[in-house]
Amino acid sequence: MPPTRRRGPDLTEAIMRTTVELGQELGYARLSIEAIAARAGVGKHTVYRRWPSKGALLLDSLLSVNGAALDYPDTGDVLADLRTQIHAIVELLGRAPLDSLFRAMIGEAQHDTGVAAALNERFIAPQARKTVVRLEKAREQGQLSPDFDLDLAMTILSGPLYFRLLITQEPLTPAYVDRVLKALFTGMRPRP
């Protein structure tokens, strides 16, 4: 392998950029740490020192493309903030060109427990924690039903999006996100 003079954050960033590029070219199944290392001009041990698996590397790489947008804003209006944050996630992972890589990775997570663990530890669990923090504040401010089960927030908010991404495989549009949020806020039971 050729030596490289890049170090630390630059190198990490170059590897992640290469991963996304190569993933789009090859698809998830044919992507490998060896191929990523070769394209990035580093040794594969350099990659393995930072990431334990292809799944972990791809996930970090996908999120690094626009990771900052995945934090919740806090404008004081919880519905508006959920909209902003979910639109950003859908824009990043639910639409071309990255949606097919993300979907393939979730497909792999159905029979590879390492990929499932990377997905949950690096993406789902941190998102769930941020969601609960934002919604707890909303509840204190009276913007959320005191009866709403906060531990279910991530599942309830994300489930309909993953259902569309993985099952019906219809486009995840901002308009669809808005309809889901409205339905979840309204609730199914009639209001007095």
Next chain:
Amino acid sequence: MPPTRRRGPDLTEAIMRTTVELGQELGYARLSIEAIAARAGVGKHTVYRRWPSKGALLLDSLLSVNGAALDYPDTGDVLADLRTQIHAIVELLGRAPLDSLFRAMIGEAQHDTGVAAALNERFIAPQARKTVVRLEKAREQGQLSPDFDLDLAMTILSGPLYFRLLITQEPLTPAYVDRVLKALFTGMRPRP
């Protein structure tokens, strides 16, 4: 291939039973129409005449195990009926021994459009239609918010279950289903 004297419904049922048996032994990836035909003692064309693909055959087979339980009851109480029906689906597809076959099939649907089509045409779309029919009646009877977006019913009700099945991969218990239903009926917005 040996000749068989079984005909029509008996033969169809024998092939479906064999599919589920063999699927549990081999896993989805190694399951094949050839192996199913051999075990059932029929020619593979006999199988292909009834099902266009492994995905379609497996799905019909999984649903035939307890298909009748997938119809909505109508006791006049929509929440109770949703509970009954969702418990039955979760019992069938969300738990051992069939959950791993179902999950593998959804994994495959991420890169095989034929499997995705079979899943949607044979299971998701009919379920969605039944759900809308049951909920329309509930809405007429005042048991559902008139503002609730019925076209989203299937997504909203199923999404949290698929999220748990495919993403967090935690157990789908009846108690979890009940918590989800309660949260969906309550809604996130405070009630006056």
